[in-house]
Amino acid sequence: GEDVEQSLFLSVREGDSSVINCTYTDSSSTYLYWYKQEPGAGLQLLTYIFSNMDMKQDQRLTVLLNKKDKHLSLRIADTQTGDSAIYFCAEINTGGFKTIFGAGTRLFVKA
Amino acid sequence: DTGVSQDPRHKITKRGQNVTFRCDPISEHNRLYWYRQTLGQGPEFLTYFQNEAQLEKSRLLSDRFSAERPKGSFSTLEIQRTEQGDSAMYLCASSEPQGSGNTIYFGEGSWLTVV
Numbered sequence: 001g002e003d004v005e006q007s008l009f010l011s012v013r014e015g016d017s018s019v020i021n022c023t024y025t026d027s028s029s030t031y032l033y034w035y036k037q038e039p040g041a042g043l044q045l046l047t048y049i050f051s052n053m054d055m056k057q058d059q060r061l062t063v064l065l066n067k068k069d070k071h072l073s074l075r076i077a078d079t080q081t082g083d084s085a086i087y088f089c090a091e092i093n094t095g096g097f098k099t100i101f102g103a104g105t106r107l108f109v110k111a
Numbered sequence: 112d113t114g115v116s117q118d119p120r121h122k123i124t125k126r127g128q129n130v131t132f133r134c135d136p137i138s139e140h141n142r143l144y145w146y147r148q149t150l151g152q153g154p155e156f157l158t159y160f161q162n163e164a165q166l167e168k169s170r171l172l173s174d175r176f177s178a179e180r181p182k183g184s185f186s187t188l189e190i191q192r193t194e195q196g197d198s199a200m201y202l203c204a205s206s207e208p209q210g211s212g213n214t215i216y217f218g219e220g221s222w223l224t225v226v
Contacts, residue, residue, distance in 0.1 A: 099144075
């Protein structure tokens with residue numbers, strides 16, 4: 001079935017790079033997403049990558065996709081305290097209407 | 112455009128009462144979704160509308176839950192005879208027709224606490 005797995009916690013120092021990893025099971029996923037959620041708020045779309053790409057860069061964010069291993073990562077360069085949040089990896093199902101989310105990775109940024 | 116808006120943001124209700132949440136999607140989006148999120152988990156899909164048609168419902172959506180989108184614009188999610196296990200954040204999202212990766216945009220969520 002469809003499943004998305006993420007590590008639960010990541011702690012980094014301010015100014016370092018953060019790398020959040022994700023694995024997914026649906027090899028037919030066409031799009032993969034990263035969302036950010038701050039306490040008590042909804043999910044904010046950070047970026048997405050089409051399955052025929054292996055990398056996408058957007059300012060401080062770099063997404064790497066290894067389709068063979070079904071592995072997705074999000075790198076945040078120069079991590080700031082304001083980046084502390086929960087980051088969700090998500091894939092869209094083969095029907096194209098249901099987005100499946102991981103449980104989220106809690107990023108803690110130490111000053 | 113103000114994005115997806117949800118109302119109310121917070122609701123505390125007694126067990127057994129009915130509650131209704133409203134969602135106004137981004138105006139040009141014809142697809143609308145409801146998700147539920149509990150503490151420590153990612154959002155779980157509940158249901159999906161394309162225009163006014165409800166095309167998919169999750170098994171998570173018991174008979175006590177009903178969602179409508181009568182004119183293809185705003186949507187409501189009603190929970191009847193609430194139970195403590197219904198306590199969660201209910202997230203609404205919308206997306207454009209296919210062509211933009213079906214990227215969904217979320218509202219701020221409606222927190223439900225059943226006491």
